[in-house]
Amino acid sequence: EDPEKKIIEGNSKDTRRVFVMESGDDGKSWSSPLEITSSVKQDHWTWYATGPCHGIQLKEGPHRDRLIIPCDHIEAVSKEYYSHTIYSDDGGGTWELGGTTPQDQVNECTVAELPDGKVMLNMRNYDRSQKSRKVAFSDDGGLTWSDIVADNTLIEPICQASLLSIFSAEKENHTLLFLNPAHEEKRENMTLRISRDEGVTWPGSVVLHRGPSAYSDLTRLSNGNLGCFYEAGDSNPYQGIVFQEVIWEQMIRADL
Numbered sequence: 001e002d003p004e005k006k007i008i009e010g011n012s013k014d015t016r017r018v019f020v021m022e023s024g025d026d027g028k029s030w031s032s033p034l035e036i037t038s039s040v041k042q043d044h045w046t047w048y049a050t051g052p053c054h055g056i057q058l059k060e061g062p063h064r065d066r067l068i069i070p071c072d073h074i075e076a077v078s079k080e081y082y083s084h085t086i087y088s089d090d091g092g093g094t095w096e097l098g099g100t101t102p103q104d105q106v107n108e109c110t111v112a113e114l115p116d117g118k119v120m121l122n123m124r125n126y127d128r129s130q131k132s133r134k135v136a137f138s139d140d141g142g143l144t145w146s147d148i149v150a151d152n153t154l155i156e157p158i159c160q161a162s163l164l165s166i167f168s169a170e171k172e173n174h175t176l177l178f179l180n181p182a183h184e185e186k187r188e189n190m191t192l193r194i195s196r197d198e199g200v201t202w203p204g205s206v207v208l209h210r211g212p213s214a215y216s217d218l219t220r221l222s223n224g225n226l227g228c229f230y231e232a233g234d235s236n237p238y239q240g241i242v243f244q245e246v247i248w249e250q251m252i253r254a255d256l
Contacts, residue, residue: 008046008074016041016048022092036095040071040086047074050086053110053162053217061117063141067092070121072107073100080104083123085111085142098142106134106148112165114198115174121145122163122178122199124156131155131184135199153202154193155184164218164226177251178202179216179228187214187237190230192246194255204255208244212237224248 002012018040019033041048048071055069067088074081083106085098106123114120119138127134133154136145154161161180167173176199182191190213194204208228214237216230226246233239 004047008079010046010076015046018048018050018086020092020095039095040097041073042097044076045073046076048072049108052108052160052215054219056111056113056165058113058117058119058141059167060113060115061141063089063117065089065091066141068098068111068119068142070109070111072109074107078104081107081126083107083109083121083136085121085138087142099138099144101136101145101148103148108160110161110163111142112163112176114165114176115167117141120163120176120199122151122154122161123148124158124160125150126158128158131157133161133180151199154178154180155182156180157183157185157187159187160215162216162218164220166220174198177218177226179208179218179230181213181237182207186212188212190216190232192218192226192228192251194251196255204251204253206246206250206254208246209242212239214238221245226251 006012017037021030023030050071058066069086072083082100084100087098088095105126109123112120121136123134125134130150132152134148135151136148164177166175176195178193181187183189190209192206193202195202209232214231219227221227225248228244231237232242
């Protein structure tokens with residue numbers, strides 16, 4: 001009843017609100033929704049979205065165990081798009097508003113921990129002079145973000161993407177994985193990329209689906225392989241949802 005356009009224009013009956021739920025049985029059942037809007041949304045924001053993909057829990061650094069959720073919003077007067085984060089330091093019991101990107105023209109984002117607790121925010125980009133993802137970094141657990149910069153390797157057609165950080169058991173080696181429709185104009189060519197230098201370069205990649213494809217998420221499976229979850233089809237990106245297991249050694253070979 002409240003389409004996105006009316007919410008952005010401020011003419012909607014309600015506005016975008018934020019809720020949390022918790023599960024103690026791996027998602028088989030869920031608690032009742034608890035609204036946290038007043039803690040994580042500013043009054044002059046209209047549109048608001050979380051994710052759409054997973055959040056993280058920091059493993060290292062002074063903010064170890066902090067939960068961080070990637071989000072985005074639109075400001076009422078300027079109608080400008082920004083990415084931001086929310087966080088919890090008590091296991092999700094309470095939530096606070098983290099930092100907003102200094103620049104606009106970004107929204108749906110994905111977050112990953114880098115070595116020593118540094119955090120990367122990778123964002124959908126509306127600046128079509130650079131048809132690639134935008135990236136920002138935080139040294140304080142998502143409370144503030146650096147100026148956004150383009151990652152020209154990670155081309156995109158304006159679409160959501162997903163990022164996953166993997167540390168070795170000894171925490172000596174770090175791998176960053178990125179999944180999106182790797183095309184400058186169309187939502188197609190779902191591609192999984194690998195980086196061993198904290199996203200400075202992305203030397204290896206595997207194409208999962210060459211046809212139409214869109215939103216995605218990534219996880220590490222209990223057997224060590226990668227779980228890739230994405231929209232895809234033959235004639236359009238929204239015909240179905242695909243879960244594809246990618247053998248870990250396949251990505252290692254792609255990086256050689």
